[in-house]
Amino acid sequence: MSDAFELYGYVVFGLFGALLGSFGNVIIYRWPKGLSIVGPRSACPHCSKKLSAWELIPIFSWLFLRGKCSACKAPINPRYPLVEFIMAFLFCLTYYKFGWSWTALEMTFFIFAAVTASFIDLDHFLLPDILTLSGIVIGLVGALLNPDRQFMDSFLGVLIGGGMLWAVAYFYYLYRKEEGMGGGDIKLLAWIGAVFGWKAIPFIVLVSSVLGTFGGIATGLKSNKGMKAVIPFGPYLVVAALVYAFGAQSLAHTYLRLFLPFVE
Ligand SMILES: [Zn+2]
Structure with a gap:
């Protein structure tokens, strides 16, 4: 080129x-x-x-x-x-x-819709269905069209992504008797699963939880409601998904080298 x-x-x-x-x-x-x-x-x-x-x-x-x-x-x-x-x-x-590439086209759509959704979440604590649900559909269709993706990967991504957060929300509700995670977050992680495949889900859940914990502590310290202050989780999921898309391999490699310095 x-x-x-x-x-x-x-x-x-x-x-x-x-x-x-x-x-x-x-x-x-x-x-x-x-x-x-x-x-x-x-x-x-x-x-x-x-x-x-x-x-x-x-x-x-x-x-x-x-x-x-x-x-x-x-x-x-x-x-x-x-x-x-x-x-x-x-x-x-x-x-x-x-x-x-097809992947670039899919990424630009994801970035546009997910960044927009994140800012709405920051302001209003909600993720519009029009973005998350159409994101799931477009992500699944993208997996069918994109020669670099597998439809099954994407389909399982929706089930595992959505299912995992649904389970977290369900048990949190049983334990605390109050809603911790919104339905919007469940749909968002299902959407992320549709775009990045099921293998991306554990990494994204881990990274977003770490970011969310720091963000939650910072918000809690600033707010007079203390640790009960509500934080929108959507932006953390989106940031974690972007970290995965743009840097997961080198990040995983760096992490590995911390423990195994002889790895090339
Ligand atoms: Zn003016």
Whole structure:
């Protein structure tokens, strides 16, 4: 592959990621309020000024405007460019790791929908079915179409991913008589299983639990509810799935070398 073609790939994936990040922002902001995600055009929440075309350029508009509305100078939440940047970055990483492939196409869809779902979960403690359930279906169809994936792997991923968290939630409920894990998390892990296959599930559950424990302690220390503070678990599952997709092999290798330094 020539260098120019490589660069072209990063530009296409990066732009596509930034644009989908911008669309993701619209969903994150409007979906929980029951507003239409196709129109009308976005406006400043303070002065209701409709944003012009040049104010809708992902990441760059926020930089040009120095994070302020052009009309009323109210600060624009830095979360907007952040979401756009995260998606652009993850899309470039996808191209770096998977090139032009079925897997890359599937990864970009997963990143778009899962990052969007994570931010909705952070804000509202819910994972929309429209994202998780369609994610499961698209993940299963992807396994049928993608020559690098096995349908059975994906199908078992849905059963084991969903089943594992369902069991955790069930026993937690029996023990504490209160709901610890939401149904959204169960559907999310089933979706992750559909995309990454059943073998990914133990790694993702382990990594997300470790991240969730640290995150939970940090949230508990900051909150006046202490350790009873509720934390959304969805973002941890998504981060763990991305760690698996982009770095599991080298991570597992590094881990192995801690104990067996002679491993090449
Ligand atoms: Zn304004």
